[in-house]
Amino acid sequence: MQKIDGKATAAAIKAKIAEEVRQLVAKGGKRPHLAAVLVGHDGGSETYVRNKVLACEECGFESTLIRYEENVTEEELLKCVDKLNHDDNVDGFIVQLPLPKHINEEKIVMAVDYKKDVDGFHPINVGRMSIGLPCFISATPLGIMTLLQHYNIDTNGKKCVILGRSNIVGKPMAQLMMQKAYGNATVTVCHSQSKNIKQECREADIIIAAIGVPNFVTADMVKEGAVVIDVGTTRVPDGTRKSGFRLNGDVKFDEVAPKCSYITPVPGGVGPMTICSLMTNTLAAGKKEYYR
Numbered sequence: 028m029q030k031i032d033g034k035a036t037a038a039a040i041k042a043k044i045a046e047e048v049r050q051l052v053a054k055g056g057k058r059p060h061l062a063a064v065l066v067g068h069d070g071g072s073e074t075y076v077r078n079k080v081l082a083c084e085e086c087g088f089e090s091t092l093i094r095y096e097e098n099v100t101e102e103e104l105l106k107c108v109d110k111l112n113h114d115d116n117v118d119g120f121i122v123q124l125p126l127p128k129h130i131n132e133e134k135i136v137m138a139v140d141y142k143k144d145v146d147g148f149h150p151i152n153v154g155r156m157s158i159g160l161p162c163f164i165s166a167t168p169l170g171i172m173t174l175l176q177h178y179n180i181d182t183n184g185k186k187c188v189i190l191g192r193s194n195i196v197g198k199p200m201a202q203l204m205m206q207k208a209y210g211n212a213t214v215t216v217c218h219s220q221s222k223n224i225k226q227e228c229r230e231a232d233i234i235i236a237a238i239g240v241p242n243f244v245t246a247d248m249v250k251e252g253a254v255v256i257d258v259g260t261t262r263v264p265d266g267t268r269k270s271g272f273r274l275n276g277d278v279k280f281d282e283v284a285p286k287c288s289y290i291t292p293v294p295g296g297v298g299p300m301t302i303c304s305l306m307t308n309t310l311a312a313g314k315k316e317y318y319r
């Protein structure tokens with residue numbers, strides 16, 4: 028069994044990006060600039076956004092954090108998005124989700140200029156990705172594809188089971204794993220209404236768990252030699268930690284790991300790769316790689 032080190036892989040990729048930015052700037056180019064919009068004070072979102080800003084520093088990017096209180100109106104937020112859309116100094120931006128209930132997330136996502144949508148959430152990017160056109164790809168699925176590639180894990184013709192059908196992980200992951208240019212695998216997507224999840228998983232060469240249910244994947248669901256990718260990051264109370272919680276994956280790591288050829292831990296697996304992929308997308312935005 029080999030434990031996949033997302034932290035080390037992300038560090039290596041960020042170092043490469045930083046070197047490219049150094050060369051870009053030395054030639055008189057502009058540093059890529061990422062803006063992040065954060066609404067309210069949700070602990071998880073605060074941590075994610077802080078880590079995104081830190082990653083920008085590591086990569087030599089410019090970053091701007093725009094904060095709003097929980098009671099910001101939808102109109103104010105849409106105005107902010109419009110301003111960022113038209114700010115030539117900003118190459119890409121994200122609006123951290125989830126947003127407060129009185130704001131229509133879909134409306135905000137749709138308002139982002141797809142050419143600056145480094146989250147890859149806009150329907151134009153989702154659509155382009157699904158037919159294999161150059162575009163921004165959602166950071167977590169892109170991070171997982173990068174990890175599989177980095178570890179030379181063969182996905183060609185393999186049976187891949189994806190647990191979860193969210194717009195930001197399950198669905199784009201299924202697309203990437205299916206496509207010839209990426210996974211080229213046979214893909215099954217399971218969700219809360221699937222009848223035979225255990226059996227589907229037992230037949231899988233690759234399991235990608237993204238349902239947000241701690242310890243859902245148990246040893247009896249995993250074939251000997253399977254590759255298991257754990258996207259779960261549920262916060263569970265832990266009195267022994269300073270923060271008062273720990274991150275729990277969707278996979279019962281201790282019992283599943285011995286059966287795997289490769290497995291990602293939580294934390295230190297997929298998580299660091301998500302932010303790393305946002306940096307990859309921001310560099311591409313800065314270089315106008317996909318869109319002029």
Ligand code: GUN
Nearest residue numbers: 121122123124125146166
């Ligand atoms: N909330 C959880 N993951 C993400 C992400 O990748 N991007 C944004 N904008 N919000 C998130």
